Amino acid sequence: MITLERLHTALGSRPFQYFPQVESTNDIALNWLRDGAAVGSIVVSDEQTRGRGRLGRSWYAPPGTALMFSMVLYPPETAVGRVTMMGALCICEALESLGASDIGIKWPNDVRLNGRKVSGVLSEAVWQDNHLRGVVLGMGINMRIDFTGTDFESTAISIEPALGKTVERIALLVTLLNRLDHWYSRIESDALFAAWKQRLVVLGREVTAGEVRGVAEDVDSHGTLLVRTEEGILRRVVAGDIALGE
Numbered sequence: 001m002i003t004l005e006r007l008h009t010a011l012g013s014r015p016f017q018y019f020p021q022v023e024s025t026n027d028i029a030l031n032w033l034r035d036g037a038a039v040g041s042i043v044v045s046d047e048q049t050r051g052r053g054r055l056g057r058s059w060y061a062p063p064g065t066a067l068m069f070s071m072v073l074y075p076p077e078t079a080v081g082r083v084t085m086m087g088a089l090c091i092c093e094a095l096e097s098l099g100a101s102d103i104g105i106k107w108p109n110d111v112r113l114n115g116r117k118v119s120g121v122l123s124e125a126v127w128q129d130n131h132l133r134g135v136v137l138g139m140g141i142n143m144r145i146d147f148t149g150t151d152f153e154s155t156a157i158s159i160e161p162a163l164g165k166t167v168e169r170i171a172l173l174v175t176l177l178n179r180l181d182h183w184y185s186r187i188e189s190d191a192l193f194a195a196w197k198q199r200l201v202v203l204g205r206e207v208t209a210g211e212v213r214g215v216a217e218d219v220d221s222h223g224t225l226l227v228r229t230e231e232g233i234l235r236r237v238v239a240g241d242i243a244l245g246e
């Protein structure tokens with residue numbers, strides 16, 4: 001269970017805010033960023049009533065069933081695209097440390113466990129006078145959501161039933177924060193890109209991204225997906241979602 005006291009003990013000197021219920025942790029963190037939050041500050045909630053996903057989607061989990069938090073970061077402007085990359089990589093590493101083996105990233109940044117989505121990452125940047133003020137990195141991780149009978153039954157998964165054991169959300173949060181601290185200080189490194197790329201489950205596979213269809217051949221260091229079409233043309237896919245083929 002997440003409580004203020006347990007978070008205090010687990011997070012030490014890291015600035016944080018905790019809400020049993022909130023509209024979106026990203027919104028609180030974005031406001032905190034504008035007010036000058038320290039780097040690495042986090043906002044944690046047990047439930048969101050207006051949680052956001054990528055591409056304008058909503059993201060909801062019943063109370064007590066997901067780890068949801070947002071972190072305030074101030075990366076260099078040139079590394080803004082690396083923030084979601086880093087988030088997905090850190091989730092992979094944290095889940096691997098729990099014993100998960102079949103972990104991968106579905107481009108751009110959905111984390112998959114046993115071939116199903118276990119976590120999503122949403123980063124939102126704040127710009128001022130054409131300069132990057134900062135970025136909020138939001139993460140939602142399915143811990144014990146029961147997807148039976150829902151639209152997500154065949155596409156989503158939760159950590160606890162997949163691993164067959166109880167995983168405390170605060171313990172996972174602490175592991176994740178360690179990974180985030182590690183990679184944030186290396187956000188511009190080739191090593192971060194290589195570790196992210198190595199976990200991509202799309203390379204070499206047939207993909208459809210909007211009107212682009214072909215084989216996902218590579219990614220560049222900004223995270224752009226390079227798709228070779230049937231006509232042999234290399235198309236760049238910068239954002240969006242892909243459907244995986246064979």
Ligand code: BTN
Pocket residue numbers: 023024025026027048050051052053054055057059068069070119120121122138139140
């Ligand atoms: C996605 O899969 O499309 C991204 C989902 C991101 C959800 C997290 S939960 C914590 C943070 N607050 C939000 O409103 N969204 C992110």
